[in-house]
Each structure stands twice: as structure tokens, then as C-alpha cells.
Amino acid sequence: MIEEKIVEIYPSDKIQSPVHLSIGQEHHVVAICAALKKDDMVFATYRSHAPYLAKGGDLKAMFAELYGKHSGMAKGKAGSMHLCSPANGSMGSSAIVGSIFSHAMGVAYAAKLKKESKIAVALAGDGATEEGAFHECLNFSSLKNLPILYVIENNGLAIHAPLCIRQSYTLGALAGSYGIDYFLAEDGFDMENIFEKTIKIREGIVNTKRPFLLEIMTYRYKGHVGVAEDYDKGYRGRKELEEWMRRDPLVGNRALIEKYRGRIENEIAEAVNFAEKSGFPPREELLKDVY
Amino acid sequence: MATMTYRQALAKAMREALRDNPKTVLYGLGVTDHTGIFGTTLGLEKEFGKERVFDTPISEDAMTGLGIGLALSGYYPIHTHIRNDFMLLAMNQLVNSAAKYKYMYGGCFTVPMLVRGVIGRSWGQGAQHSQSLQSLFSHVPGLTVIMPSAAQSIMDCYRYAVNEYKSPVISFEHRLQYDYSFEVKERRDDQNPFTSYLIRKGSDVTIVAVSVMVQEAQRAAKYVKEKAGIEVEIIDINCLTHPDVDMILESVKKTGKVIVADTSWASFGVCAEVARIIAVNAPDSLKVPLKEISMAKSPCPTTKALEKHFYADMGDIVDNIYQLCSGKEKHNQSLPDEEYKKTLYKEFKGPF
Numbered sequence: 001m002i003e004e005k006i007v008e009i010y011p012s013d014k015i016q017s018p019v020h021l022s023i024g025q026e027h028h029v030v031a032i033c034a035a036l037k038k039d040d041m042v043f044a045t046y047r048s049h050a051p052y053l054a055k056g057g058d059l060k061a062m063f064a065e066l067y068g069k070h071s072g073m074a075k076g077k078a079g080s081m082h083l084c085s086p087a088n089g090s091m092g093s094s095a096i097v098g099s100i101f102s103h104a105m106g107v108a109y110a111a112k113l114k115k116e117s118k119i120a121v122a123l124a125g126d127g128a129t130e131e132g133a134f135h136e137c138l139n140f141s142s143l144k145n146l147p148i149l150y151v152i153e154n155n156g157l158a159i160h161a162p163l164c165i166r167q168s169y170t171l172g173a174l175a176g177s178y179g180i181d182y183f184l185a186e187d188g189f190d191m192e193n194i195f196e197k198t199i200k201i202r203e204g205i206v207n208t209k210r211p212f213l214l215e216i217m218t219y220r221y222k223g224h225v226g227v228a229e230d231y232d233k234g235y236r237g238r239k240e241l242e243e244w245m246r247r248d249p250l251v252g253n254r255a256l257i258e259k260y261r262g263r264i265e266n267e268i269a270e271a272v273n274f275a276e277k278s279g280f281p282p283r284e285e286l287l288k289d290v291y
Numbered sequence: 292m293a294t295m296t297y298r299q300a301l302a303k304a305m306r307e308a309l310r311d312n313p314k315t316v317l318y319g320l321g322v323t324d325h326t327g328i329f330g331t332t333l334g335l336e337k338e339f340g341k342e343r344v345f346d347t348p349i350s351e352d353a354m355t356g357l358g359i360g361l362a363l364s365g366y367y368p369i370h371t372h373i374r375n376d377f378m379l380l381a382m383n384q385l386v387n388s389a390a391k392y393k394y395m396y397g398g399c400f401t402v403p404m405l406v407r408g409v410i411g412r413s414w415g416q417g418a419q420h421s422q423s424l425q426s427l428f429s430h431v432p433g434l435t436v437i438m439p440s441a442a443q444s445i446m447d448c449y450r451y452a453v454n455e456y457k458s459p460v461i462s463f464e465h466r467l468q469y470d471y472s473f474e475v476k477e478r479r480d481d482q483n484p485f486t487s488y489l490i491r492k493g494s495d496v497t498i499v500a501v502s503v504m505v506q507e508a509q510r511a512a513k514y515v516k517e518k519a520g521i522e523v524e525i526i527d528i529n530c531l532t533h534p535d536v537d538m539i540l541e542s543v544k545k546t547g548k549v550i551v552a553d554t555s556w557a558s559f560g561v562c563a564e565v566a567r568i569i570a571v572n573a574p575d576s577l578k579v580p581l582k583e584i585s586m587a588k589s590p591c592p593t594t595k596a597l598e599k600h601f602y603a604d605m606g607d608i609v610d611n612i613y614q615l616c617s618g619k620e621k622h623n624q625s626l627p628d629e630e631y632k633k634t635l636y637k638e639f640k641g642p643f
Binding site: 041073075076077078082091096099100102103105107108110111112114132133137140288289 | 316347348350357361365384387392394395399457
């Protein structure tokens with residue numbers, strides 16, 4: 001509903017920031033974050049709306065951020081791609097795919113040094129696993145027995161390129177070669193299953209001090225960037241979308257939707273109103289927080 | 292006043308970083324081996340434990356990101372690179388993440404960390420073990436770049452970085468300096484050491500230098516003073532991203548003659564930056580055109596026959612001082628000969 005509101009607002013140009021909507025692949029994020037503890041630290045990518053909110057990020061601060069307002073969570077300096085909420089363990093979202101794995105690994109190393117029982121989570125897409133840094137991190141986190149959960153959201157696309165022209169490996173085999181346990185959630189919409197599974201995985205990580213790789217099959221409803229659909233562009237068909245939507249509880253489960261609709265609509269309206277009414281950052285803000 | 296080699300200052304700084312700040316973590320390729328980053332990390336694994344001091348896989352990108360994660364968790368990472376050429380493999384993390392983490396999130400985070408990169412020179416280091424990449428990193432807001440030219444700078448700057456500074460610092464250490472001895476006092480003062488230093492006062496020519504070129508400038512200054520009574524003023528930029536602009540301008544206004552001596556290429560580098568500072572702030576202060584001392588505009592050749600033309604030494608600085616003071620390219624003054632230079636230079640013998 002939040003993403004739909006952004007779709008509605010976007011043509012007004014009030015949000016002048018590239019948005020990469022989570023719609024279609026928010027289910028597993030909610031399920032995973034619900035299974036985490038508050039101080040578990042999550043790093044995400046530019047598709048950051050779902051992880052930010054699922055980890056407890058404030059909706060008003062998010063809309064204000066999208067609007068580029070001073071009351072945004074980063075005073076308008078982050079925009080849509082770099083949401084964070086450190087108080088809730090949302091530790092940042094990078095537009096450079098693959099660069100967050102090692103940040104999560106550093107947090108995991110710190111947890112090990114402090115002997116804390118928290119874990120670090122890196123949420124990234126299937127494309128990010130093609131970066132060399134991903135392999136560097138699998139190696140090091142296994143070598144050093146670090147409490148880190150890699151969540152790979154496999155929507156089959158890197159921008160517009162399908163998996164088959166990008167990858168020669170499978171994640172399960174790859175994880176195995178580093179001695180890292182792996183699970184494939186074939187239905188990214190099965191939130192209960194992913195929730196239950198993540199609780200167990202988390203326990204395992206804390207107890208064994210070993211990394212874990214969780215792959216989620218999911219689907220991106222909109223184009224890579226912006227709010228438009230792009231099923232007429234030839235790289236994928238609407239049939240695929242219809243197939244996923246038919247199984248989407250956030251589309252099909254009317255009882256669930258109606259139960260919460262009013263409350264959520266109010267919350268969104270308040271957040272949009274807050275963003276609309278907030279002021280832009282003053283010029284002095286330009287050179288603040290550089291060093 | 293005590294004396295200390297650059298290497299000893301580094302070893303002391305590393306040990307004190309771990310001893311004085313329990314959150315310091317020191318790592319990099321070769322940190323725990325028998326050579327210990329040219330002797331600057333020896334014994335530290337044993338003293339502070341293998342979790343705080345460790346060798347790494349050859350994964351510069353991930354190891355730099357590891358440092359960012361550690362910093363986000365309240366630790367102080369020190370990441371070493373035995374040649375700064377390898378830092379190009381960490382460029383993404385340094386430029387896209389470390390430099391941005393505070394600003395991009397509106398001040399929600401800080402990423403205090405220290406990256407040490409060693410610049411190689413001589414004994415055929417060749418194209419990929421001899422670069423001096425300070426300008427690439429100095430270009431990017433959010434990174435603080437230092438080039439300590441003496442043992443005192445190492446001690447002051449590293450102590451400040453580890454215990455007080457809240458942003459990522461990149462330090463370029465020059466391999467040739469490791470065996471040189473310097474006079475040191477326990478603490479220069481309590482001021483922020485990330486600034487420039489007036490190394491020598493003079494009224495005829497200003498040399499603005501970095502790293503080992505500060506020493507070359509001192510050698511040249513001594514020579515022209517003895518031979519021709521010329522008084523050279525030397526400014527050690529020390530912190531490339533936060534130079535003391537007023538100090539540079541004041542000196543240039545006084546002498547009207549400037550040589551910039553850098554360890555790297557002239558274009559887009561320290562020479563270009565100092566020329567920019569002068570052109571923007573005091574364009575009328577130069578009485579004669581500015582002189583650049585830099586590497587030749589080519590990759591570094593391995594053979595000594597070419598390498599000796601690739602680098603500048605104190606002789607080139609002396610030549611430039613005479614040119615500036617005489618106003619002529621052909622000044623008829625004699626330059627230091629090889630015998631004279633031999634008395635100054637500790638020959639660097641490889642392999643590394």
C-alpha cells in the first residue's frame with residue numbers, strides 16, 4: 001500500500017529520487033525481520049523501502065526523506081536508495097550492489113569480538129552475488145566463523161538481464177564449497193514458512209557461530225527503477241506477473257487486507273501529510289557531516 | 292631530543308593504538324608474518340591476540356568493507372597495504388562507502404578507520420609497485436588523506452586518528468623513509484595534527500612538499516644556503532585534504548617563487564592542487580611561474596637506467612631553485628654531483 005501510494009504521488013514530481021519499489025518482494029523481508037531480534041543488524045540494497053520498514057523504520061521519516069525534506073531520516077541526503085534506522089538495527093542501504101556483504105561481515109566480526117549473541121544480516125539480490133566481493137565474504141565469514149545471514153532475493157533479474165545470461169553457478173553449490181549451510185525458500189510469498197525457518201536459522205547461527213545463506217525466490221512487480229510496469233518491453237511477459245499475483249496473499253487474502261486497510265491508510269496519509277508540510281533542508285546543510 | 296626511525300615510529304604507533312584503544316583492530320596482508328609490514332606490526336598478534344591482530348585473505352574489497360562494519364560497531368580498524376597500488380582494489384569501499392557513510396545517511400553514522408598504504412620506490416619496483424596514489428583519494432570529499440613526512444607526524448597523526456578523529460583516514464607512507472632517523476619529542480602539541488607544517492623558514496623561495504619530498508627539499512635548501520646563500524622556506528602539506536591554505540599563501544606572498552614537490556604525477560595531483568590554491572586565492576603573488584617537481588608522465592620503468600630519469604631528487608630541486616632565483620633556465624650554477632648525493636642518500640636495497 002505504501003508503494004502504491006508512491007506510484008500515485010510519483011507523477012507529481014514531489015519525489016525527485018530514483019525509487020526502486022519493493023512491491024512484489026516485500027513478503028520475505030517482513031517475515032525475516034520479524035524473526036530477528038531488534039539489535040540484529042540488517043544491511044540492504046537500494047531497494048530499501050521494505051527492509052527499512054520491516055526493521056522498524058519510521059514511515060513519516062521515510063516519506064519526508066523521499067520528498068527531500070529536512071525532517072527525513074537523513075535530512076534529505078539519502079532519498080529512496082539509502083534508508084536507514086540505526087536505532088532499529090537498519091544499518092544502511094547501498095546502491096552499489098554487493099558492497100554491503102562486507103559491512104554486515106564487519107558487524108558480525110564485532111559481535112564475535114564482543115561475544116554478543118546478535119547476528120548480522122545482508123539482504124541483496126541475485127545480481128549482487130556476481131560481484132567478487134560476495135565470494136570474498138563467503139570465504140572470510142566461513143573462515144572466521146562469523147554470525148552472518150546472507151539473504152539472496154532471487155527475482156531472476158538484474159535490472160533487465162535474466163539469470164541465464166549472467167550466472168554459471170548455483171548458490172547452494174557455491175555456499176557448499178565454502179562450507180556454508182544453505183536453504184532455498186522456493187515460495188517467497190509463504191511468509192509463515194520463511195518466518196519459522198528464519199527463527200531456526202537465526203538460532204543455528206547464534207549457537208554454531210557459522211554463517212548461513214538463505215535464498216528466496218521472489219518477483220519484482222514493477223520495473224527496475226521508477227514506478228511504471230514494463231511488461232511491454234519484451235524482456236518478460238505479463239503472464240509471469242499474473243502467475244505470481246495469483247498466489248500473492250497481499251493481493252488475494254481479502255480478509256487479511258480489509259482487517260488492516262483502514263489503519264494502514266491512515267498511517268500512510270499521516271506520513272504523506274508530514275512530508276508535504278515539512279521544510280526543505282537549509283543551505284548550511286550542504287557541507288555538514290562530510291568529515 | 293630523541294631520535295627515531297620512521298619504522299620505529301610506525302611500530303610504536305601501532306602498538307600504542309592497540310594498547311590505548313581497546314577497540315582497535317589491526318589487519319592486512321602480512322600483518323602477522325615474520326616481516327610484519329616492514330617491521331611495524333611484529334609481535335602485536337602475540338601481545339594483543341589473534342582476533343584483534345590478523346592476516347587476511349587477498350580480498351582488499353571485502354577487508355575494507357569489514358573495516359566499515361567494524362567501525363559501525365564501535366571498533367577502530369587499521370587496515371594495512373604493503374603497497375598502495377593494491378588499494379585500487381579497495382577503491383569501491385573507500386570511495387563509495389567509507390567516504391559517504393556519514394554524509395549519505397545525514398550524520399546517522401560515523402566510520403572512523405585508518406588505512407595505511409606504502410609507496411614503493413627504487414630497486415626496480417616497476418609500474419605496479421611504485422605508484423603514489425594520494426590524489427585519487429584526496430579528490431573525494433569524506434576521505435582524509437595524510438602523508439606523514441617524519442616520525443613525529445606518524446606519532447601525532449596516528450594517535451589523533453585512532454583516539455579522536457571520527458572519519459576515515461588514508462595514510463601514505465613512503466618506503467624510502469622507513470630507515471631514516473628523525474628527531475622526535477613525545478608530543479608536538481595538543482592541536483589537530485591534520486594540517487600543514489612550516490618545516491624551515493626562508494625569504495627567497497617557497498617549497499611546498501609532501502612525504503619524502505620534504506626531505507629532498509630540506510637537502511636542497513641546505514645545499515643552496517651553503518653554496519649561494521639562498522634562503523628556502525619549506526612547507527610540509529602533511530594533510531592533503533586539509534592543508535593550511537593561509538600558511539601556503541602567506542609564504543608565497545613573501546617569496547613570490549614557488550616549487551611544488553610531489554611524489555606522484557603533476558597533472559591532477561598535489562602540484563595541480565597547490566597551483567589551484569594560489570591561482571584562486573592570490574593570483575598576483577607569483578613573481579615568476581610556479582615550478583613542478585613530480586614523476587615523469589609515464590608508468591614507472593623497472594630498469595635503473597630509465598628509473599633515474601623518472602624520479603626527481605634533491606638535484607632537480609636545487610636546479611629549480613637556481614632557475615627561479617636567477618630568472619634563467621640556464622643559470623651556470625653547479626648542481627650537487629653524484630659524490631655529494633652519495634653522502635646523503637641511504638641506498639635502498641631491495642627486494643621490497
